[in-house]
Amino acid sequence: MRRRYEPTHTRVVRGKRIHDTMEEKLSRLERETSSTELSIERVEAEFLVPTIENFVETEQVRRLKDRVKLWIKVGYPPHVVGPTGCGKTTLALQVAKEMGRPTVWINGDEQLTTTDLIGGYSEMEAESVRDRFIHNVMLAKDRTKFTWVDNPLTLACKYGYTLVYNEFSRAKPEANNVLLSVLEERILELPTFFGEERYIKVHPDFNVIFTSNSIEYAGVHRPQDALLDRMVDIYMDYYDxxxxxxxxxxxxxxxxxxxxxxxxxxxxxxxxxxxxxxxxxxxxxxxxxxxxxxxxxxxxxxxxxxxxxxxxxxxxxxxxxxxxxxxxxxxxxxxxxx
Ligand SMILES: Nc1ncnc2c1ncn2[C@@H]1O[C@H](COP(=O)(O)OP(=O)(O)OP(=O)(O)O)[C@@H](O)[C@H]1O
Ligand SMILES: [Mg+2]
CATH class of the missing domain: 1.10.8 (Helicase, Ruva Protein; domain 3)
Known part of the structure; x- marks a missing residue:
């Protein structure tokens, strides 16, 4: 059975739009293909494949790329570490693209929280019903509905996407605790859910590539050892x-x-x-x-x-x-x- 893409809302990270709205995407797709059917495969192919312009691949770049791929294959997420502007993000995105799965990404910073990684309740819909079915009896009912929205880590874990976690070491370690069970037990825990829905089994195609700036790495927020122990640091310098x-x-x-x-x-x-x-x-x-x-x-x-x-x-x-x-x-x- 074909999966269908469920449009939800404008994806906003800390108040800033990071994607087109779903209406914008839909009308663009419809304009371009004159079809209204929106399968998840089409959305993935259209929006979740990184566009890297003019990627240059020399022997040095290829070797580095192969190292990143090797550790992904072995099962340890690679963490590309290097100085400012040496090509870390481009390399990570290129590898992600070559993994052949859709790519989602997130940028670490001081304010990043677990919610930015996993998602949260983004919309609240209040509904009031005033019923005067019997003229002298007033029935009032207020209902509040919350809409959960997946953020990149949850999307990647659910659908088997590649997550590029850029500037990983800029995020506070506590925001990244959620990654421990993802990497170790291959389980994503959504703390605000109850019951069975609280735990998501990580899709076998899920991968994550981290990047960090080597100057900042040891500085502000050193990631917790438990996480570092589960990944492989690949140091790079400026290319030749x-x-x-x-x-x-x-x-x-x-x-x-x-x-x-x-x-x-x-x-x-x-x-x-x-x-x-x-x-x-x-x-x-x-x-x-x-x-x-x-x-x-x-x-x-x-x-x-x-x-x-x-x-x-x-x-x-x-x-x-x-x-x-x-x-x-x-x-x-x-x-x-x-
Ligand atoms: N292999 C490559 N092929 C083509 N362009 C590249 C390649 N590697 C890096 N670049 C270009 O070099 C510039 C710096 O690369 P990139 O942004 O990936 O570096 P970075 O290490 O992530 O930088 P920062 O530390 O600022 O995040 C970009 O303009 C990028 O397009
Ligand atoms: Mg970068």
Whole structure:
């Protein structure tokens, strides 16, 4: 029997919409396919497959991807850990896509609660009945109905999706307690349910991939050991020179020689700057996008573009001057003084 998708509500995480409303999805699907039948397979194929544009796969990327897949196969969720902007999220989403199951994802942060993971009662419907069937007797009845809405972890456990839990170590450990029994006993417990419905048997196709920033990992909220013991940490660093050049080219269409220069400069700066200021692959892409739009540039333009992208993490003017001097020095080393 074909499962049908039950439209529920606008999915909102802490007050922010994270998906189209169901009406928007439905009317888009109907417009595109002129059919009104909405099977879950269609919704999954349409909305729950990550779109990763220009994924670049070099030997290094493939090896890393295979490691993530290997641990999924063995049965331990991989936890991809690496510095800011090295490609963790893209890698996790690509692996999720290749697992061949629909993907749901969540971003960890300070405010994340178990409800954000499992779901909760999102709507309350109050119904009042005033019955004057017998003219001098008034029957009043108030009924309140709650609608439960699944959030990503529950969806993944129920339907066998791949959950990408991004920025895992930013969430407070207590929000993640619910994951213990999911990983260990393959049971998801919904604490606000009663009876049998309280426990969901985790679907055999369920998988989860975690990502965390290595700088934050040991810092603010170290995940509980009981959870860390049940996953495998896969440490990654920025990709090698050639991979970064290919990524930058794939995203911006910039020439090989220009891409090489940008990657060279950024990698040199990475070595010279302290940890929180190290520019990632995203910065390289942004610089190349800026350069592409410029249609010819002077030395000053070049410096300006680099500084605009690299100055984002600076608080004080003094630091800005210091960084600007460093950028100028590295630029003239790479591009020459012309
Ligand atoms: N294999 C890849 N192919 C194509 N683009 C990639 C690849 N890896 C990373 N990128 C690009 O590099 C940039 C940074 O990647 P990503 O966002 O995955 O890094 P991250 O480590 O998750 O960053 P953050 O620490 O900020 O969360 C993105 O623009 C992404 O599109
Ligand atoms: Mg990321």
């Amino acid at each position: 020179f050639d991979t970064e050049v290919k990524i930058v080219q794939a995203h911006t269409g910039i020439s090989l020689s220009e891409a090489k220069n940008v990657v060279k400069v950024v990698r040199t700066l990475r070595e010279k700057l302290p940890e929180p200021h190290k520019p990632g692959t995203r910065a390289e892409i942004m610089i190349c996008q800026g350069l592409r739009v410029m249609d010819g540039y002077s030395k000053e333009d070049l410096e300006q573009i680099y500084m605009d992208v690299l100055a984002t993490k600076i608080g004080e003017p003094k630091e800005l001057f210091k960084k600007s001097d460093l950028v100028k020095a590295v630029l003239s080393e790479t591009y020459g003084d012309a």
